[in-house]
Amino acid sequence: MRWEETGLAALLEIEDLHTHIHRRDDSVHAVDGVSLSVGRGETLGIVGESGCGKTMTALSVMGLLPPGGEITAGRITFDGQELTGLGERELAGLRADRIAMVFQDPLSSLNPSMTVGHQIAETFWLHRDVSWARARERAAEMLDLVGIPGARGRAGDYPHQFSGGMRQRVMIAMALACEPDLLIADEPTTALDVTTQREILELFDELRDRFHMAMILVTHDLGVIAGRADRVAVMYAGRLVESATTAELFARPRHRYTEALFKAVPDGGRRADGPLENIPGLPPDLARSLTGCRFAARCRHVQDDCTAGEVGLVEAGAGHLMACLHPAPAEGAALQVRDRAEAPPAVPEPAAPAPATPALAAEALVKDFTVGGAWQRRKVSAVAGVSLEIGERETFGLVGESGSGKSTLGRLLVALDKPTSGSVVAGGTDLFSMPARDLRLRRRDLQLVYQDSAAALDPRMRAGSLLAEPLRIQRIGDRGSRMDRVARLLDDVGLPRNAAERYPHEFSGGQRQRLALARALALEPKIIVADEPVSALDVSVQAQILNLMSDLQAEHHLTYVFISHDLAVVRYLADRIGVMYLGKLVEVGDRDEVYQRPLHPYTRQLVEAAPKPDPATERGKRVVIEAGDPPSATEPPSGCRFRLRCPLAQDVCAEVEPQLQPAAPRGGSVACHFPLVD
Amino acid sequence: MTTDIARSPGNFRLGLRTFLDNRLAVLGLVIVIGLIVFSFVGPLFYQTDQVHTDLNSVELPPGSPGHPLGTDQAGYDQLGRLMAAGQTSLIVGVGAGLLGTVIGALWGAVAGFFGGAIDSLMMRVVDALLAVPAIFLLLVIAAIWRPTVWSLVILIALISWLVPARLVRGDSLSLRVREYVQAVRLMGGGRWWAVSRHILPGSLGTIVVSASFQVADAIIYLAYLSFLGLGLAPPTTDWGGMLTDGVDYVYSDYWWLIYPPGLAIVLIVIGFNFIGDGLRDSFDARLRRR
Amino acid sequence: MTGYLLRRAGQAIIVVLIVSAIVFVLLRLLPGGPARAILGPSATAEQVLEFNREQGFDQPIVIHYLSWAGGLLRGDFGYSYRLNQDVLALIGERLPKTLSLTVLSTLVGLLITVPLGTLQAVRRNKPVDYLLTGVVFVVYAMPVFLLGMLLIIVFSQTLDLVPPQAPQGSTLGEIFAQSDGLILPVATLALLTVAAFSRYARSATLDNLGEDYVRTARAKGALSRRVIGRHVLPNALRPVVTLLGLYVPFLFGGSLITEATFNYPGMGLLFWEAAQNRDYPILLGIVLVIAAATAIGSLLADLAYALLDPRVRYAGA
């Protein structure tokens, strides 16, 4: 029974919230009249384009707005208590104890010089009258609860010693320590691979059931929303544009933005079927005062009255609100989860034959890191003997769970790091035995798009200088011609030319990502390794980038290595897919083959765990997640590295290391003693 | 530091705007320019004999005929003396401060960037030089060469570069592992490119702030040199020297021998530090607002 | 870790030796040598020759240095002719004085600096910040001798609250028995420390206040005091620690003048007098001590830095 039907008051009620962030000359209207409510035990999903004010709404509730932030109007009521205007001390009493929040960026949101155990314990200790020892105990319990292997031991580690996914789980553990009444989770699973993501979401559900916890789930992943949210709120440019129950919204999206958003979801199709739909143009500048429908400028169904006056929320069905003058028809606009790939293609394309001269060939690559204190050094085996060949103009997708060595392999492929052993041959020469001078020149052909574009761009340089930098380093052209080239690059990636004057922090995430891509393209390379280029983007921006990449490939004859943990994305873009597990390539094969008939048990788990943006399938789905957590790369298991989590494991797996072998007759290769050949 | 920041006028304008928005920074600039004008232009309008002593008119109180600020223990006009001393202090302060900062920043950036054995070696050199007490160096050098304004600039710079070297090295250590610095290699850039285009600009905040301290330190240093009897040969003087001399009269009521040079030093210290704070903010693109 | 410490210790010894060699060479470069300065104007030429022979100044510099360094191995730091005392004994007598002064004042200074810088950061661009900034700069701009003298005039001569001179006596016991004498010299050096550090403490705190983890801490329901004290402070201390490592020679310079002002003949003053009077054995002995202290300071700073920032832990060379 939903809370509205119980007749009880909502746990959290936001009424007409206006949040402004004052800057010197103007202010950003980050939240512009949003009303929401959440009842006990309910999960409200919030989706919306990057920069539309989701985080600011959450921070308004917490009373933790950034400097300059101010709630200019509206009311926030929590459990009958008005939050706006509450004193710092009262608010502090509520925070974490009754309202907890998981912040978007788990690395910078953790104190770098405090052990994670300490940080979790502090939360509990502040609100419960317990001894410190008990609080530490609680911290260990929480770590265990969020699935950190060896929780008790890891409690004494510092945040930087955790992988991205683990850090996110620490944040979650901290938020849950006091079993809050309301949990606000802002993109809680972006850094997590699909299996871990599922575990966490399951944990949320469990807590919700056990303690009647309410939850606001902010995410760009429509699959997650489909599976977990009771109701969904769609935001655009600081406003609430639509809200309905999950099933209702997915069945009948009315607002044109919602509609467009759903269309951008890669749905298992492939590029050959045509580009992804995306929303052209950019969202409006929130610093300007806006009238009318915020989406009007990008809307295909725009009419004159859209910009004439304010467009308010109207009832469009039971509990379905939307703010659109020319909505999508109530019937027939449903998000068609056209899982076209469910049905095998009529004519199976022949597996792309490995070309005679591969663009890139890795041979037995091994990369070990040394970590740990000087007292005891440990070896991390990040990449453990990977061989692969990538043909010209091919897109090779690399998937695998967090920490499996994807990024490390990517860096090795472009010779950014030196491998512990092994070689990478590009264009007929081994990159690592080349004289340094020659390698520098060869760099032109090999480029990497970093996983984190914000970190890869010097915050002190303008976009123009950033794009010109590789040209200057390679001494290509003079000043004038370089400026021309920069302008063309901006055009190519669909950024306005005046963007050259801006600094990285002045771009949105998607724009920054495109900037990074543009820089990689500046030298007209032959091979680009793109590391998670879309992981944190909402689906429409994601679609924009994916389309761009395939256009560029067609135009410039590029070879891509595309790294991601988002299977739908890889599936859309890649020709062949490699699956990594704990530093090893466990399966390589044609994209459809890998998805539809995975050979390796691990691949099958991955595919099954991936959430689909369809409430019906997601809800009922029960994925068997094998017991046991990803073993650490420090002490990889003997033999097959997956055996501890493998349902099919037998004694031989512990003794003999399976080699990557062609799985005749269907093509592809697998490293498994018991491949899943039907 | 020869990145686009200097080249692109737009960038410069932005920085300038941020700088000018900072009221304290503008105040600092006004103070420093004021003191420069006072010291270098002042003597053109207010001419006094700052070479010859006059024992017949020593320690005249302010307001004495022809001596608005009185005279000092050697009979120099105190106001004119402040101007003459200001020239020395400013030349030594700015010269030594900047020279020391440039040397130190380069040293620290290189050490931090290369890390490992090179870092160890370069930092031990810093340790070693830090450990040779500065006063000792000055004493030895005073015995071999007579101190002049310019030799003091070099000498103080040689002593003062060690601190910025350490600080910049700390920045450099953390900057060099940033992905955007590593990306230089990906673009085929060499180490020098990384140091000069990314590490040094990245550490500019530290560098500028420490430079403002270095300038102030150099000026105060001169006071210690005078106190220890290693200062400049008369009749050359500096604010520190004036203050040191004036302190002898702390028990007399000759306040005009203490407060004016003291105030000048306080002002110059404040001025440069305000400018330093302002510059740091305006160099940081993230803090800029359009 | 052991390896790291051993390597750093080895480097420190090399640094100390290099420093002593530099100083040794510089001293030999001084025209005229030490004899006349020590024997005085009335000494005869024979007496000067005799002195130079006794002290080894007639030897080639390398042999002279080696014999001095050889003496070190036997624990013989040389004999100060001028002060008629063994250098090691002299340092042993003066070092505790200087150490008690500098360590105390650094501690006091830090105890003030850190909260002060934090307060300034929290109250950024408020009257309190401006006021403290002004005070800090005035103190910063004030040479130590002036500062010391003013403290004496105000607190000793005018208010008659504390004695104008530091404790007399050479053992730590004697010094702390008259601890009221330590108040002014410690205050002088501590003020200096405050002035030198509080700007860094303030800006580091400011940098950290903007970090996301502060928001996390507040989201936990921690009140400002706890947020600042437990979360921001340890992170903001890092630049202060770096500077502390550099601070050893600086403190030494400051203590020289403080010692002179407060009639507290410690090592700083000993060094200064030795430098002025060309008392080479003392100069060399103290340089050894300072070099060792600097090397230790540098090592401790690196270790403390690693302690405060686990990200760089053991990453340094």
Place this chain on the structure above:
Amino acid sequence: AQGDDIDRDVIRFAEFPGVVPNWILPITDPGHNGSPNTMQFSFLMWRPLFWRGNGAEPTLDERLALAEEPAYADDKRSVTVKLHDYNWSDGKPITSRDVEFWINLIKHNPTRWSGYVKGNIPDNIDTFEAVDDKTFKLTLTEPVSADWFTGNQLSLIVPLPHHAWGNGDDDRTEAGAKAVLDRLMEESKKPAEYATNPLWKTVSGPWTLSKYTTDGHITFVPNNAYTGPAKPTVKRFEQVPFTTEDAAFNALVAGDIDVGPLPFKNLNQRERLEKDGYTFVPWRNWTVNYLALNYNNPETGPLVRQTYIRQAMQSLIDQPLIIDKVFNGQGAQQYGPIPLEPANPYATVKNAPFPYDENKAVTLLRDNGWDVKPGGQTTCKSPGTGPGQCGEGIEAGTPLAFEAIVTSNRRPVLLEMQSQQSVFQQKAGIAFQVQPTPFAQIITEAFAPCTREKPDGCPWQTAVWGGGSNVQPYPTGEQLFHSTGSSNAGHYSDPKADELIEASITGGPEELKAFEEYLAQQVPVLWVPNPSYQLSMVRNGLQGADGQNPYSGVTPELWNWKK
């Protein structure tokens, strides 16, 4: 702040700032010969035969002598001395053997004694003869004047406790004497044991050491067996160390010491201290103060060798003005080799031969062929050695220019020279570049061996090291101005001066006067005002402390608290 709470059992005396007595053996080796070691420390325990200084006068104080007035033979070649009937602290009498002991030790180790001057004692003692236990007779190698020998030579002798320190008659052999002195000096190199070593307990003076720390906290207690004339009246005499005169001044203000220095710069605090119960007593030392000229410098040697140039420059030194403005009135004018102050029976040149007179200076130079440009640079117009010409070694166009290395440790001295720089330049076009230089470096340079033939050792031109030079009790000046003088820094060499100095050693007052007048006329160095050694503040009620010893000695046994 004070008054009745003064501890009348003790006298606390400020040591000279920055100087700590650190040599106990009354035979000081080179480098430990300062008056803080002798006159203020070891002589409190071991009295010299004759005590230099009589109250504030530079003559000898017969009250404190260990012997009766010496009897000289008519040929001035021998002298008989009769010791008073005094005892060592252990009750043994002080005998002529104790005197012989000293002479033996010195005779066999002359260079190890700081007071040694070639040709002087003990070189000029032909034989020592103990007439009896209390009387001895010295036969000399040359005739001497009685004043000179008693004042400058016998006063150096310090009878030592032969029975306690000697080793039988060992000291009569060269090897034995060396061994004995070795041992004594070895003991003297252990300052930490000064107060405890039994060796130092046998004393002839009124005091014995009860506490000594190496940082200078020294306590004397009365020698209870003292048989001399003036017995201590207090229970303790404490010497207190100070790092700077400021620190000592602070202690004075706090009332922590009974005798201590008032810094020149704080002279206006005199009244405040007087209100606090102190008396102001300037302490004058028996020294001459001058700006030394290097006669052997290749550049400026030829200039300063010209008497008229020295006289012209002397005429530009306005001593009364400097005393008034630089030394705040606390200094004495001085125009010759014998100081006018402290008051003494020797000085006869009471009126300045070259008082301040800028016209005279200019005239002197013009008359000797110089193109004088006040405010500019004076150069030699007519070179040559004849009358009206510049003089030997001075070429046409030679500028009259000097560099002066001036002690940077004493600010008033620096100011004095700085003002001199202006006067020289403005009044007579003489360039005089003042270069502040640490004291140690100046004396290293100024006393470096250097001859006109090998001038590379003497780059300095003129020098002021501050504090001037000590004058012998009988002020004959052979060490400062004789061409072979051991302290003749600038290598002044004038046959006539040498002759007059030698005559004054053997002759009487007439010869001394001739020497004094000639040197005052010749200006071998530029005479400058003689500031007080120390401006002492003495606590009211402490009697006898006002006659301060011009050799910087202290005699606390003569001081007593008024009841």
